[in-house]
Amino acid sequence: MSKNVVKILKSEFLKLKNSAILYLMIGLFALEWLTIPVYLSNYQTSYTLEAMTFLPMLAYCLMLAIVSLLTMEQEEQANHCQNINSSHNRAKIWLLKLLARDLIVILPCLILWGSIGYVINDISYTFYSGSLTWLLLVFLNHFHHLLSLWAGKGLNLIISFVECLFIIFASNHAFMGNFWIPIILPVNAILIPEKKLMIKTIFILLALILMLDVIAVLTLKRNKNE
Numbered sequence: 001m002s003k004n005v006v007k008i009l010k011s012e013f014l015k016l017k018n019s020a021i022l023y024l025m026i027g028l029f030a031l032e033w034l035t036i037p038v039y040l041s042n043y044q045t046s047y048t049l050e051a052m053t054f055l056p057m058l059a060y061c062l063m064l065a066i067v068s069l070l071t072m073e074q075e076e077q078a079n080h081c082q083n084i085n086s087s088h089n090r091a092k093i094w095l096l097k098l099l100a101r102d103l104i105v106i107l108p109c110l111i112l113w114g115s116i117g118y119v120i121n122d123i124s125y126t127f128y129s130g131s132l133t134w135l136l137l138v139f140l141n142h143f144h145h146l147l148s149l150w151a152g153k154g155l156n157l158i159i160s161f162v163e164c165l166f167i168i169f170a171s172n173h174a175f176m177g178n179f180w181i182p183i184i185l186p187v188n189a190i191l192i193p194e195k196k197l198m199i200k201t202i203f204i205l206l207a208l209i210l211m212l213d214v215i216a217v218l219t220l221k222r223n224k225n226e
Contacts (some may be wrong), residue, residue, distance in 0.1 A: 008093055013099035021070045022104075028063055029108035033055055037115040044120060052116070053129050053169040053190060058164045060137055061183075065102065065160035068144035091217040098145055098213070103136045109134045128193060132186040132201065139182060139205050142212040149219050165221050182208050 011112045036052045058220060113130030117123040141162075147156045163183045170184035173191065178184060182205065189201040 005092065005096065008096045009100060012097050013104075015074065016100065016104065019074065021067050021074070021101075024063060024066060024070070026103065027107070028059055029105075030113060032059075032112050033108075033115060036112065038121045039115060039118045050119060050171070050191075053133075054167060054187060056112075057083070057133065057136060057167050060133075060140055061131045061163040061167070062157075064140040064144045065138070065147075065156050067141070069149040069156060071097070071101075071145060072148045090220050094216060094220060098142055101141050105137050105141075106134065109137070125193075128198070129190050132189055132198075135202065135205050136183070136186045137174075138152075139209055142209050142216075143182075145214050146216045146219070149216060179204060225226060 036056070040048060040052055109130055113126040113133070116130075118128030120126070144160070145154060147159065164177070166181055166183050167187055170181075170187040171191075175181060175184045176188060176192070178188070179200070185201045185204060189198050
C-alpha cells in the first residue's frame with residue numbers, strides 16, 4: 001500500500017472523528033447491542049431469531065442513506081468537494097472515503113453478531129448471517145454514496161424506504177429465487193443457507209459494488225469536465 005493511499009485513508013478516518021456520521025453509526029449499533037441480544041436471551045424462538053436478523057437491515061438502509069448525505073455536507077462545509085471533483089486523485093479519494101466507512105462498521109458488526117452467537121449458542125449461524133449483513137452494509141454504503149452524486153436528499157431517502165419494503169417482503173419469502181433485486185439477496189441467502197446460494201450472493205454483490213465504484217469514478221470525471 002503506497003504512502004499516498006495510507007495518507008488519504010488516515011485523513012478520511014480523521015474526518016469521521018467526532019462527526020455526526022460516527023455518532024449516528026455508534027448510536028445505532030449501541031442500540032442494537034443493548035436490545036437484540038437481551039431480547040433473544042428472553043425470547044429465543046426461530047421466529048424471533050429471524051426477526052432480529054432482518055430488523056437491523058431496515059435500519060441500515062436508512063442509516064447509510066443519511067450517512068451518504070452527511071458525507072456530502074461534510075465535504076461541502078470543509079470545502080473538500082472541489083478537491084474530489086478536480087484533484088488528480090479524485091477517484092482514489094472517493095474510493096478510500098467509501099473504504100473507510102466499510103471498515104468502520106466491521107467492529108460493531110463483530111460485536112453484535114458475536115453477542116447474538118453467544119446468546120443463541122450458534123456461532124456458525126451468526127458468522128454466516130453477520131458476514132452477509134456486513135456485505136449488505138458495504139453495498140448500501142457504495143450505492144447511497146453514488147446516489148448522493150446524482151440525486152437530491154429527498155430521492156436518496158425515498159429509495160432507502162423502498163429498500164426497507166423490499167427487505168420486509170423478502171423476509172416473508174416473497175422474492176425467493178429472485179436475483180434481480182440486490183437488496184434482497186442477503187435475506188434470501190439467510191433464509192435458505194445453501195452453499196451454492198451463498199457463493200452466488202457474494203459474487204453478485206461484490207460485482208455490483210465494483211460496478212457502483214466504476215460508475216462513481218466516471219461520474220466524478222464527467223463532473224470535472226463540466
